[in-house]
Amino acid sequence: MDFQLTDEQRVLRDGARGLLAGRFGRERVRAAVDDPALDRALWRELGEAGFFALRLPEAAGGVGLGLPEAVLVFEEAGRALLPGPLVACQLLAGVVDGVATGEKIVGLCDAAADPVLWEHPADCDELILVEGRAGGAYGSAAARVPHAPFASVDPLTPLARVTDVPRTAPLALDVPRLHREAALLTAAQQLGSAARTVEMAVAYAREREQFGAPVGSFQAIKHLCAQMLVRAEIARSAVYAASITGCVREVTGAKMLADHAAVRNARDCLQVHGGMGFTWEADVHLHLKRAWLRAERWGTAGEAEELLAAGLVASGGGL
Incomplete structure (x- = not known):
């Protein structure tokens, strides 16, 4: 397929x-x-x-x-x-x-x-x-x-x-479907933010120099950016799959992964920017604040964990 x-x-x-x-x-x-x-x-x-x-x-x-x-x-x-x-x-x-x-x-x-x-x-x-x-x-x-x-x-x-x-x-209205699709579309927005902060971090790491070299050449920054990319791509796979199946558990899992990717990537992007990232002029804080807000809309991480756990119990522990 x-x-x-x-x-x-x-x-x-x-x-x-x-x-x-x-x-x-x-x-x-x-x-x-x-x-x-x-x-x-x-x-x-x-x-x-x-x-x-x-x-x-x-x-x-x-x-x-x-x-x-x-x-x-x-x-x-x-x-x-x-x-x-x-x-x-x-x-x-x-x-x-x-x-x-x-x-x-x-x-x-x-x-x-x-x-x-x-x-x-x-x-x-x-x-x-x-x-x-x-x-x-x-x-x-x-x-x-x-x-x-x-x-x-x-x-x-x-x-x-x-x-x-x-x-x-x-x-x-079909309220269960409305709730499920609201969660999925919110997850898609989180995915977009997570992917964008990867790009922002990589671009800044290439431009910003320290000790005569771009900070992106330092191993710690490379690892940070790589982890950001992995989070975004895992969330992408989950969100795209849930958009095809429409399964409530898959949508719930996708929202949880996208929320995590958006929040954590924005925080790591801020870390890559260093002191500049904490300024009002940098756009990093806008992604972080938007990610925080969306993570509390149409299903929080705690609610997702409870729903997914209940699904596993109901299915006898199988996926």
Whole structure:
């Protein structure tokens, strides 16, 4: 069986990378740090490019692709640190009118979490809440959802705590699938960040000189970068496999591996940068803070360990 990307998938990945490089480069990232309000024009451009309608059928105005292709696009979004409720808009493009085209921004919250956190509340037109992995789903106009500001570790992702969960508009959604796919797309973003910090570390190690030689020539730095690459590639294999199988245990494992790769790689990238890595001007801290935040969304490491352990017990200890 061939697990290599097809030519069409490579074109999709390269196209997404090119679009984001042109429309959300480093200057735009830095501008978003100072003003995290979402750029509606960029959001509509993403919609026109099929970012949100990627998996909608062509008859419904979508692109007609599958979850593996969505993972490739979200990996590129993670590389670029693209902000906004991307996962919510991708999953709800066929549920809420206007989301597929980028005209409307929708949020998605896990109402079973404590606290219930809402990303980019000031930018969302509607909010959809799901209750755990197998509960119901409810939709509300964003302005009607009681919420309070919540300190965010990621300057690109404003947060609010939902203080009262409205249950006035039940929606006929497949909540287990929604939860599973939200975890997988979040893992894809983490994978993109993990891969990007490998590139950042290697590039800096080649440029920075110490004792008359690039620091990348030192064995300790070589080992650090090699370990970063191994983490990213292990996570890549898990995320790509889970996008094909859709198995809840494989998605859970992929999210756990991608979270670990994103957080640990960002920390090691900072280590390679040395003192420079601790400055506000370096972008390393943005990847680390984003990785910390995503690691707590749609399944933490502790929850993954419990779920995977329960699966092993249920299967008699076999894989």
